[in-house]
Amino acid sequence: MNETTDTRKLRGEVRDFLAEERARGTVLGRPDSWLTGWDPDFSRRLAGRGWVGMALPPRYGGGGRGFAARVVVIEELLAAGAPVSAHWVADRQAGPSILAHGTEEQKQRFLPAIAAGRCFFSIGMSEQEAGSDLANVRTRAERVPGGWRLTGTKKWTGGAHVNDYAIVLARTGEHEDRHQGLSQFIVDLRAPGVRTEPIHLLTGEHTFNWFHLDGVEVPDGMLLGQEGDGWKQVTGELAFERSGPERYLSTFPLLVSLTRELRRGAATPDQQARLGALLARIFAIRQLSLGVADALDAGRPADVRAALVKDLGTRLEGELVHEVRRILPRTADTGATPGSYPHHLAYALLHSPGYTLRGGTNEILRGIITRGLERQS
Incomplete structure (x- = not known):
């Protein structure tokens, strides 16, 4: 990506915004603040500048500016150690995943709220015996009238104690190939049956959690994408997470x-x-x-x-x-x-x-x- 007049202007605007936030005492320049700096008010101020949901289409409340422009903004935020963890997962991967695989109803419901800094997401992938080996997930989703019942425990679920929703990978069918029979669900983190236990970092900070799903009822409308397409969707989502x-x-x-x-x-x-x-x-x-x-x-x-x-x-x-x-x-x-x-x-x-x-x-x-x-x- 070559710096253009527009990207240089954008970078300057972000730096001016960060200077204002430093004066307010909200930007302390700490390492790893994208993970531990949970400040929803900061996220909403950032969204007010159009810097959350930048890659989402305008018809869903996004900026329609693409991933390259988003990189300019997040480089400056990361270099400054800004407290961006509240909206980070929603902006980085939940929004693009819903845009790629969600129903029109899901897009209308979640994407404008993400872009406005009003809806925050967690990642419900890893488990005790399925960290990097996601194909080994044991969380199950069983069919019930009008939807699904999810049972299992996720681990390392960042922000599950403070966020609004999690995209959960669960097993909906049995196959010899472990990559088959997996699906994704949008789970309300305030729903009955959702329970979290803190996992503290060495600093004592509470970022990660055990995330228990004790028979959580999820309506059909919260299945993300097609049943059984979970592995394909997750691998695409990880490109956003890892790069x-x-x-x-x-x-x-x-x-x-x-x-x-x-x-x-x-x-x-x-x-x-x-x-x-x-x-x-x-x-x-x-x-x-x-x-x-x-x-x-x-x-x-x-x-x-x-x-x-x-x-x-x-x-x-x-x-x-x-x-x-x-x-x-x-x-x-x-x-x-x-x-x-x-x-x-x-x-x-x-x-x-x-x-x-x-x-x-x-x-x-x-x-x-x-x-x-x-x-x-």
């Missing part, structure tokens, strides 16, 4: 903090070279991610390239934290002044075990990449 800038910019605020510290002192040639090497790696992965955005705008499959972005990007995230620490050794401290280098370093270190796990482990992703390359050879 975005959050897979390599989660720790960027730490890099910004490092750069500020080096500017205050006299950076050595070795420090400058190491910082340059990290920036070069980020730039290279960014080019891959932009290629996925172009493919999504053109309606082309992007699952293999998305897996590559996620594998390379999340490995870089973890390595960046430790390399930054070597460039400028300091004691990491969660109790330090918010926005300071020791504070950023502490949160980046405590979040780092999850970088190569969430969204699919790197081992699984490499299998996807290998099979994709074999098909193309």
Whole structure:
């Protein structure tokens, strides 16, 4: 994606907005804030600028600007460490999935609310024995008059305790091929039978949950797509989940903090070279991610390239934290002044075990990449 007059203007507008939000004290520049920074009021202000649902068609309340323009906005939000987790999943994948597979009634009901920052979604995929191996899901959906009854437990369901809906992958039929007989459902997170238990991060933050479905009744109108098409729909959805800038910019605020510290002192040639090497790696992965955005705008499959972005990007995230620490050794401290280098370093270190796990482990992703390359050879 080449910067145009329009994209440069958009980037400038987002930076001005973020400067206003910093003055309000809502943007603290924390690493991984797209995951843990749940601030629905911030999301609604962002939506008021037209920066949520940017890739959705105007007839459904979206901006109709495509994924490439959306990348400009989210790059700036991630680099600033803005609190965007409330609307993140709805904007990134629930909205596009409903647009691709939903009924007209579902589109009219959910998409305008997503674009307005009034409807927030969680991901109901992973389970205890089905993390990256989603074909092993055991949550079941049984036919009942007028709909379905869902029973099972999901794990690592971010925001299930505060969001409005979750798109849940469940088994609706038995087949020798585990990829068959799966379907997706839009589940009201306030429905009877829905229960969540917190899973705390090392920082103590409550982002993830056990998500229990104890005979939850879901009407026919909340089946997403066709019965039995769940696997095909999920693999397409994962292209949105795995390819975005959050897979390599989660720790960027730490890099910004490092750069500020080096500017205050006299950076050595070795420090400058190491910082340059990290920036070069980020730039290279960014080019891959932009290629996925172009493919999504053109309606082309992007699952293999998305897996590559996620594998390379999340490995870089973890390595960046430790390399930054070597460039400028300091004691990491969660109790330090918010926005300071020791504070950023502490949160980046405590979040780092999850970088190569969430969204699919790197081992699984490499299998996807290998099979994709074999098909193309």
